[in-house]
Amino acid sequence: xxxxxxxxxxxxxxxxxxxxxxxxxxxxxxxxxxxxxxxxxxxxxxxxxxxxxxxxxxxxxxxxxxxxxxxxxxxxxxxxxxxxxxxxxxxxxxxxxxxxxxxxxxxxxxxxxxx
Amino acid sequence: xxxxxxxxxxxxxxxxxxxxxxxxxxxxxxxxxxxxxxxxxxxxxxxxxxxxxxxxxxxxxxxxxxxxxxxxxxxxxxxxxxxxxxxxxxxxxxxxxxxxxxxxxxxxxxx
Numbered sequence: 092x093x094x095x096x097x098x099x100x101x102x103x104x105x106x107x108x109x110x111x112x113x114x115x116x117x118x119x120x121x122x123x124x125x126x127x128x129x130x131x132x133x134x135x136x137x138x139x140x141x142x143x144x145x146x147x148x149x150x151x152x153x154x155x156x157x158x159x160x161x162x163x164x165x166x167x168x169x170x171x172x173x174x175x176x177x178x179x180x181x182x183x184x185x186x187x188x189x190x191x192x193x194x195x196x197x198x199x200x201x202x203x204x205x206x
Numbered sequence: 207x208x209x210x211x212x213x214x215x216x217x218x219x220x221x222x223x224x225x226x227x228x229x230x231x232x233x234x235x236x237x238x239x240x241x242x243x244x245x246x247x248x249x250x251x252x253x254x255x256x257x258x259x260x261x262x263x264x265x266x267x268x269x270x271x272x273x274x275x276x277x278x279x280x281x282x283x284x285x286x287x288x289x290x291x292x293x294x295x296x297x298x299x300x301x302x303x304x305x306x307x308x309x310x311x312x313x314x315x316x317x
Binding site: 179181183 | 210212237247248254294296298305307309310
C-alpha cells in the first residue's frame, strides 16, 4: 500500500537533547513538508522540500533542521535550540503535478514530549 | 505566517443534523482544501477545489469555492458519529507556494 509513514508514534526526550523524527513516503511524490501542531491551533509549516537535495524554511524553522538526501525520506531534527519542542509533528507530501501539486497527504504524526 | 479565519471553532450537534462551516480570508486564493483529523492522527484530505464557484461533493460532504475567491464552505449532511473530529480548511494564495491552514472546527455529535 502506498502512503506516508512516520516513526515513532510517541517520543520522549530529555530537555537539551536533539531528536530526529522519521518520515518516509512511497507515493513517488516530489515535495515533502513538516508541520507542527499545538493544541487548539492549526498547522504551522516548519520546513519543506520540493526536490531532492533542496529545502526551504517555513514559518517556524528556528530550532529545527532537515535533510533530503533521498526522494522518499525527509527526516526532521528537533534541536536543543527549539525552546518549546513538545508538540504533535506531521509530515506531508505532494506531487509535482501543476493541478494537484498542493493536495498534500499527511502521515499519522509523531507526538514529541520533552521532559 | 498568515492563517485563515475558520468558523465556528467548535460545534455540538445531534446525530442526523446538517453541519456548516466556513473559512475566510482577506486575500484571494487559487486553491481550497478541506481536511478531517481524528484524535492523534494525521489529517485526511476530503475535498479539493480549484475554481471560483466550484461545488464538489464527497458522499455526504459538499464544499464550495466562494465566488469572491476569499472564502470556502463545507457542509455535512445527516451527520453520523464517525463525523466527529476536527475539520481544517487550507488554501493557496494567488502567487504563493505554501498552503495556509485554518485553526480548525471541532465537531462533536451527541447520539
